[in-house]
Amino acid sequence: MLTHLPTPRTPASRRPVPATAGPRQWLGLVVLMLPVLLVSIDTTVLSFALPQISVALTPTADQLLWVVDVYPLMLAGLLVTMGVLGDRLGRRRLLLVGAAGFGLVSVLAAFATDAGQLVAARALLGVFGATLMPSTLSLLRNLFLDDDQRRLAIAIWASGFAGGSVLGPVVGGWLLEHFWWGSIFLLNVPVLVVLLVAAPFLLPESRNPAAGRLDVPSVVLAVVGMLPLVYGIKTTVGHGPGALGLGALATGAALVVVFVRRQLRLAEPLLDVELFRRPVFAASVGANFTASFALAGLVLVVSQVLQLVVGLSPRAAGTALLPGAVASITAGLVAVRLVRVVPRHLLVPVGMLLAAAGYGLGALVAGDARVGGIVAVFALVGAGVGLAETLTNDAILASVPPERAGAASGISETSYELGASLGVAVLGSVVAAVYRADLTLPGTLDAGQADVARQTLGGAVAVADGLPDAVGAQVLTAAQDAFSHGVGVTSAVAAVVLAGVALLVGRVLRRADRAAAPVVDEVRPELVDAGRAQPTR
Template sequence: MADTPSLHRHDTTDPSTTRTGASTASTAEKTAPDAPRAGRRAWFGLAALMLPVLLVSIDNTVLSFAIPQLSQALSPSASQLLWIVDIYPLILAGLLVTMGTLGDRVGRRRLLLVGATGFGLVSVYAAFAGDATHLIAARALLGLFGATLMPSTLALLRNLFLDDNQRRLAIAIWASAFSAGSALGPIVGGWLLEHFWWGSIFLINVPVLVVLLVVAPFLLPESRNPGSARLDPLSVVLSVVSMLPFVFGIKKLASDGISPLGVASLLLGVALGVLFVRRQTRSSSPLLEVGLFRNRVFSASVLANFMAVFSISGLIFFVSQYLQLVLELSPMEAGLYLLPGAAATVAMGLAAVALARIAPIWLLIPVGLLLATLGYLLGTTLTGSSSVGVIVVIFVLVGGGAGLAETLTNDAILASVPPERAGAASGISETAYELGASLGVAILGSVLAAVYRTRLELPAGLDPAVADQARETLGGAVSAADGLPAGQADALLEAAKAAFAHGVDLTSAIGAVLALLTAVVIGVALRAAHRATRRAADQGALVDA
């Protein structure tokens, strides 16, 4: 069965797929009476397709737990540490659209196998990276190969399940791997870091991908679309390179203040982004269907989707460090304390489907963002000696709010466009997800790093090299304290923890303001769109009468 070309390989005749499992049924979608039902082999194939989804989702959260060990082992600068986290989702987001189109042309199973091979090999490279520069390069390559996995899995799934009911069930199971991966990330990461070195979080990818490479040729039929859209190399390049200087500029301005390099990088990213959008509006086969943003519901939902992921990704970045370096919990303990928040994300995502039957989305989506706002407001009260229970409540509020908002925004994105454009809408939704994950860490992490350096009051008599190491990151300060006399080490650690807590307070305040503003904007936009739809329906009823 050939798929209609789309951005992220959600077939344009099936707008029922979302990451969390919410569905929007299309009246235009009908299964032929003789559509074959999938057998046991197809369900085993589904299990195989869930493997890369789990890995990509786990990789989005597990790295945050290795940051303390990374900081001590590789001694990255604050900027390098942010790039280690950010470069993966940035490259992934920039190439999702491209790889979907490429899979149409060369074959989805072939692209999946190539991506899985590359992802496994680069995981080994990342695990044994000797310095921060090599780890950043490895993470960039993981983003490249990760982008080949996601579009291929869903496109292949659609060819395994032709019956509507079976396909919806399969897609819901496939989508649950995202939530499962997010929940497993802290636990798996914590256990590995308890027993092995930081590189183990990358090596766990290898055996899983070996299984996929062995079983995929037998369980997954090849599929391609000979009439797929032509790949535009310039659009591909622009989609990636526009984000890199933009994020670099944000980091530079946060770390050094207003500087020529930071401003120039930011402006370059904006200029390249404008060029990309202009090219898409003029192209006969665009990578990104910019015209979809003219729909108010679509635009508002994409913004809410972005902000929901932005909130929880930024929170995980600094909460994982706070638990391990400020409260001095082990990685496994830190992971267990974040489990209630991960569970809240999954639970609220599932509850959203039922809630949408009794309340309008223009109310529910802002409520989700307001829950995240409350979590961030609680984060402004943290000190160097706050209870771990406060962290648990913060993560439950932000995670639960993000789960509610993201489920409904994915559903609204697909429902707001005609069925034949659902694939393009889904691709934009996925890209907003990855950009939210990247920029949440980039912006909030940069602010945290800047406040930490500004508020850190070093004890007298420190060696200049030790002082520089302590100023870079909290992990650097902990590492530097290991070689100091007891009194000086205690003074350094107390000062570093206090400075980090100040950074968390300000970062949480910024997160709260952003989430609150987004909730207001989204609520107003969706409410206005709802009223416009009702007026149009009433006028149509009068005409018919």
């Protein structure tokens, strides 16, 4: 009589992942979407809270832009570093550490008492947020090995960004109508509690056993190089060429060059610059960057137009963006099906051209701020970005083996967050520059009131509220008209950039797809036997 001994339990980190994902992997995907939702909610909600923050903390125009983009800036500087750390220390472990830190700093941000404190809290959120995003994408790459399932999982993962833009304005708008602006940061806490409880049970630990050492000088160069570069762009675009702005640009560019040269010399670089020699990889990263550039800049502008020009409440403004978020989710999911019959070198440029068309429409309707036109603009841009980013994210991940998923996802997320940061910096600065140039204020305002009104549209609205009705209405109308003109100019600039990048990316991907196409072997008639052709070798 044979006794059947129970099979020893294998730790989750050592269980082989099946080629075809099962229920555990799909539940793991749900958990991995939580930090994605957090990042997108945090960005969108903050954009809708800017009017209240402008009144409560009285930031300058530069401080207001830093409140928005210091978070994606820190993400961009640290994502590759955190991807390498995840490869070495364990991606699930890094995800849990980052989630705990993100929750604690969210509380600090909620109770900031001035603009400087809020900028500092947002910077720390960027540090901990950098641990979240590479971990999610690299764990996803290790969970889903089947190509079709991985592409669908990435589409669902990417839809978390659009889903966050749905939840952020609606839930955040309700909070802003009933509580103070700091409540938007407390949204993160319950989501993080669910993540911290569920992740150890549903996500297997993974790491790269051959991961290289972390090069500290490269980490410093990556972060320090980004700060003056973005500051220089913001200052030059917003205030025109000057010694400070041009000096910051030159310093940032020089540090970036030093960083790249160091990576080329290192045996174990922080950022594998050689990957950019691959046309598909480079084109996909460039498309990712441009798409996030366009979307982040649009959210910043549209949130202010809906509230401060059209006059909607935060909740109503958020609801107006629902069609755009739904369009982005739908386009990402449809891309999974379309790519089976339509080549990616057509789909990616079509998505970016769709976003360009949205911005073109924005340039046309900027002077006539109606909700319907704004909804159409956001829907077109959202659909185009959703279509393009689903395919580019998949192309980036599919180009590397699973053990390099952390580094690849770090580069992918760096392009996304750097694009978001520069989208806010460049497009926000263009709007601000045109706004200040076009704004004509009544001579009855004192110097302090005029200065506040020229800094931001939110500041002008606050000044107008404290003036007599006739003068206040004059200030408000002048500020709204100047801001609308800035939106029109910015939309035209973005449309041209998107169209140009779409054509360039399409050409690169088309050449790569043709080069990778299998060669059909010549069939020699004399080798045809009984209806079976044998190809020539």
